[in-house]
Amino acid sequence: MNTILPFLFTVILLLHSHHCLAEAADFETQTVKLALNQEPPQLNGMKATDQVSVMVLGHIMEGLTRYDRRGRIIPGVAERWEVNDEEATFWLRPNAKWSNGETVTAHDFVFAWRTTLTPSTASEYAFILYAIKNAEAINQGKLAPEELGVEALDDFTLKVELERPTAYFSKLTAFVSYFPIQEKFYKSRLDRYAADASDLIFNGAFAMTDWVHSASIKLKKNPHYWNRDKIKLNAIEADYITADTRARLNLFIDNKIIFTRLDGETYQDALTRKFRIRSFSTGSVFFIEYNHRPDRITANLLLRQAIQAVYNADEFVNKVLATPGNLRGESLFPVWLDGTEEKFRTEYPAPRLEPDTDLGRRLLNQAKSQLGVTQLPPLVLLVGDSPTAAKQAEYLQGLLKSKLNLDIKIDIQTFKQRLAKMTSGDFDLVGAGWGPDFDDIMTFGDLFASWNLNNRGRYNNPDYDRFVRTAMNSSIPKVRMDAMAELQRIVHEDAVILPLYEQGVIYLLHPKVKGVVRNVVGSDPDFTYARVVQ
Amino acid sequence: MLSYIAKRLIAGLITIWFIATATFIAMHLVPGDPLMNQKAVSAEIRLNLERKYGLNKPVVEQYFIFMGNMLRGDFGISYTQQNRKVNDIIKDHFPVSATLGILAVFFAALGGILWGAITAIYRNRLPDIVIMFLVILGISVPSFVFAALGQLLLVNINQFAGQSIIPVAGWGSLSHMLMPSMVLGLGTMALLTRLMRSSMLDVVNEDYIKTAKAKGLSPLRIFFKHQLRNAILPVITVLGPQIAAITTGGFVVELVFAIPGLGRYFVQAVQQLDYTVIMGTTVFYGAFLVLMVIVVDILYGFIDPRVRLQ
Numbered sequence: 043m044n045t046i047l048p049f050l051f052t053v054i055l056l057l058h059s060h061h062c063l064a065e066a067a068d069f070e071t072q073t074v075k076l077a078l079n080q081e082p083p084q085l086n087g088m089k090a091t092d093q094v095s096v097m098v099l100g101h102i103m104e105g106l107t108r109y110d111r112r113g114r115i116i117p118g119v120a121e122r123w124e125v126n127d128e129e130a131t132f133w134l135r136p137n138a139k140w141s142n143g144e145t146v147t148a149h150d151f152v153f154a155w156r157t158t159l160t161p162s163t164a165s166e167y168a169f170i171l172y173a174i175k176n177a178e179a180i181n182q183g184k185l186a187p188e189e190l191g192v193e194a195l196d197d198f199t200l201k202v203e204l205e206r207p208t209a210y211f212s213k214l215t216a217f218v219s220y221f222p223i224q225e226k227f228y229k230s231r232l233d234r235y236a237a238d239a240s241d242l243i244f245n246g247a248f249a250m251t252d253w254v255h256s257a258s259i260k261l262k263k264n265p266h267y268w269n270r271d272k273i274k275l276n277a278i279e280a281d282y283i284t285a286d287t288r289a290r291l292n293l294f295i296d297n298k299i300i301f302t303r304l305d306g307e308t309y310q311d312a313l314t315r316k317f318r319i320r321s322f323s324t325g326s327v328f329f330i331e332y333n334h335r336p337d338r339i340t341a342n343l344l345l346r347q348a349i350q351a352v353y354n355a356d357e358f359v360n361k362v363l364a365t366p367g368n369l370r371g372e373s374l375f376p377v378w379l380d381g382t383e384e385k386f387r388t389e390y391p392a393p394r395l396e397p398d399t400d401l402g403r404r405l406l407n408q409a410k411s412q413l414g415v416t417q418l419p420p421l422v423l424l425v426g427d428s429p430t431a432a433k434q435a436e437y438l439q440g441l442l443k444s445k446l447n448l449d450i451k452i453d454i455q456t457f458k459q460r461l462a463k464m465t466s467g468d469f470d471l472v473g474a475g476w477g478p479d480f481d482d483i484m485t486f487g488d489l490f491a492s493w494n495l496n497n498r499g500r501y502n503n504p505d506y507d508r509f510v511r512t513a514m515n516s517s518i519p520k521v522r523m524d525a526m527a528e529l530q531r532i533v534h535e536d537a538v539i540l541p542l543y544e545q546g547v548i549y550l551l552h553p554k555v556k557g558v559v560r561n562v563v564g565s566d567p568d569f570t571y572a573r574v575v576q
Numbered sequence: 577m578l579s580y581i582a583k584r585l586i587a588g589l590i591t592i593w594f595i596a597t598a599t600f601i602a603m604h605l606v607p608g609d610p611l612m613n614q615k616a617v618s619a620e621i622r623l624n625l626e627r628k629y630g631l632n633k634p635v636v637e638q639y640f641i642f643m644g645n646m647l648r649g650d651f652g653i654s655y656t657q658q659n660r661k662v663n664d665i666i667k668d669h670f671p672v673s674a675t676l677g678i679l680a681v682f683f684a685a686l687g688g689i690l691w692g693a694i695t696a697i698y699r700n701r702l703p704d705i706v707i708m709f710l711v712i713l714g715i716s717v718p719s720f721v722f723a724a725l726g727q728l729l730l731v732n733i734n735q736f737a738g739q740s741i742i743p744v745a746g747w748g749s750l751s752h753m754l755m756p757s758m759v760l761g762l763g764t765m766a767l768l769t770r771l772m773r774s775s776m777l778d779v780v781n782e783d784y785i786k787t788a789k790a791k792g793l794s795p796l797r798i799f800f801k802h803q804l805r806n807a808i809l810p811v812i813t814v815l816g817p818q819i820a821a822i823t824t825g826g827f828v829v830e831l832v833f834a835i836p837g838l839g840r841y842f843v844q845a846v847q848q849l850d851y852t853v854i855m856g857t858t859v860f861y862g863a864f865l866v867l868m869v870i871v872v873d874i875l876y877g878f879i880d881p882r883v884r885l886q
Contacts, residue, residue, distance in 0.1 A: 077834065081657075083656050083657045083658075084657065084658060084659070086658075086659065089658060091613060091614070091615065161620055161621070161624050162624055163624075164621050164624035164625045164628060165621070166613055166615055166617050166621065167615065168621065169615075169618075181618070181620065181621070182618065182620045183620055233653075233659060234659060235659060236659055237659040237660055241659075254836065255660075255665075255668050255669070255836060256668075256669065256836035256837075256840065256841075257746075257747055257834075257836035281746055282745055282746050282834040283834055283836065284745065284831055284832070284833075284834035285831060286831045286832050286834075288724060288727075288832070289727060289744075289745050289831070289832045289833065289834060292727050292728065292730075292731045292744050292745065293744060293745055293834075295731050295735070296730075296731055296734050296735075296740055296744045297740070298740070298743075298744065298745075298746075455608075456608060456847055457847065457848070458608035458609060458610065458612055458847075458848065458849045459606075459607045459608035461608070461609065461612045461613070461614070462607060462608045462609045462612055465609075465612065465616070495616030495617070495618065496615060496616045498616070
């Protein structure tokens, strides 16, 4: 062994190319290195649904509009636009180019939107284009894709007819499903489109130069990007793909990556190492969804109110979640949503809930007599198979047992099976969450409308539906927000859900990297405007 | 010999068919819906997805379509990466897993044979006790613990050196492979050590060893020429299946060391109910395992002439 060890050591040193020893952030070359938590499953914007794909796409593609560093909508491919109740017009900048040097035209948007809505594309996010006239009918195969209410008046003018007043349409166009696709290129690839780096062309700030599946993705500054002078980074290299947070923390400690998200476990390590820990509100709300199907015991309002009365949001956030950045769950609508002038929750505060065991017990007794039983059967709490989900479920189980003497049976299921059980209604309570698809309160508001397929507890309330419709059919902020306030009231009074918390995540960022933007909607984290300082 | 190989190959094909069929049935029995995702989709989109993957047909028909495609060597398109063929996934990622697995088995075999022989020679003395204690650790501690510890060790080495002298994760050069393959091989190494030890102990008391000693051969020559060669056969027997097991069982190590191997597709496909990837990877690994067993059977003949005679 004495001879082997030094030998191995020499071999290791010899085998090292200089490249793999490079540091996470390099000032000279303006290069940053990252770890992705999974391989982006789908870089075809028409079909992307997951966070990693959306994050990568946000760097290599650009829609008509985009978000700036403060999360406001700014011009992207479109220089300017006008939106009224019936239609929207976008004037495209003539210098927006694809990475092959060709111009991005209005036709690229028409093609992309029509293709996304074509039933055979089977896009899961097609619904987000339903704001456009005839979109839903096309997606259901009732109309031809050519009937879509979108028209390229010339190469640089895009006219969109709206299905209904959509004040936030310019925000929708920043979303990946609205990104342009060049017809000529797409048709040269078809099923292979976006399968590899060579099966994509880009109109964003960066171009993908290399993609080794499940291993690495390399982005280089796109020399054809119209706003290239504002882009400081020359390269973003995701050299590692792993879902293991501890491995990513180790890479961060070793100065191999500039960014990593922490979980409860790695948080403690990061604290010990005295790293600066940053937090960010993801904009998602997590809640317990009740099964409102009439044959279910949770269809009983008093029972749901009893559970609501004993829930202790502060204890949940501080003791169970126990990482910084999470907020008390109080409403279906998270605090970051805009209202008419200020934040919605400032203008229309949610009722503040304080745990009240006596009230809970009274309500439960009333529920029992209403149901005609002396003891309720165990309620099934359906949760995902992550350790965090199990911990949260066990807390709720303990809480309801000690406060209400309610028995909870925890049903831990894999992701797909949990969804299957949610959809078929095989649960009493289910741990669920909702993240925003676009930057408007409606992305949360219509969740419990009777027609919403994501309303898996089958909550059905004509009043709720009516207020959703009121907000949908109006572009007057006051009318819409008043309707949303009614929804907030109904969700509370009818105990539609039990809001648990608004999610905050914690992460580490390389101290020499500035200008990284965290986005609630769209590409997150966004390194487009980042730079390495000395 | 040829008819022996032919017989083994036919048995192997039947085994693979059985694996494919059993996996197909099990996969469809697993509750959950492969096409279901966080955002619910309308009935029309759902139908289009079902058509794309042929899930709208009866299960029996799906089975025959699958078998037909499999005979042509086509496993279809992944459900989660809708523009990648399962064949491409296997082609891209199996070489990585195989490289890692072969290195791991190399470490395991080298260590296992060495430690096993040492424990047998020093039976019930200090080296035996220490090594056997480590072996029990190696067998009982799960690989994710070793993986995490191994990576932490690398981090600390780099911190101590003040610069990165060895990568803590990633894939590319041999220096990326050392720690993960050692971690991956630990369990097998422990297993082989035990096997080697007992097999060595059997051999030590054989008459021909006494003869060799009586002839006045040097202990080293007795060890290599007579003891090791006779004791190694059981180790070779398990080595084949172990190679297959290690290449398939690298999921945790691949995750921790960010290695683009097939192991993570194998495991994640089951979690995500990615039917085509489940079938593709399982049948492929099944075939690989069967092949390894056949190779070992053939290798026997070369190592032990007695097998050839039968």
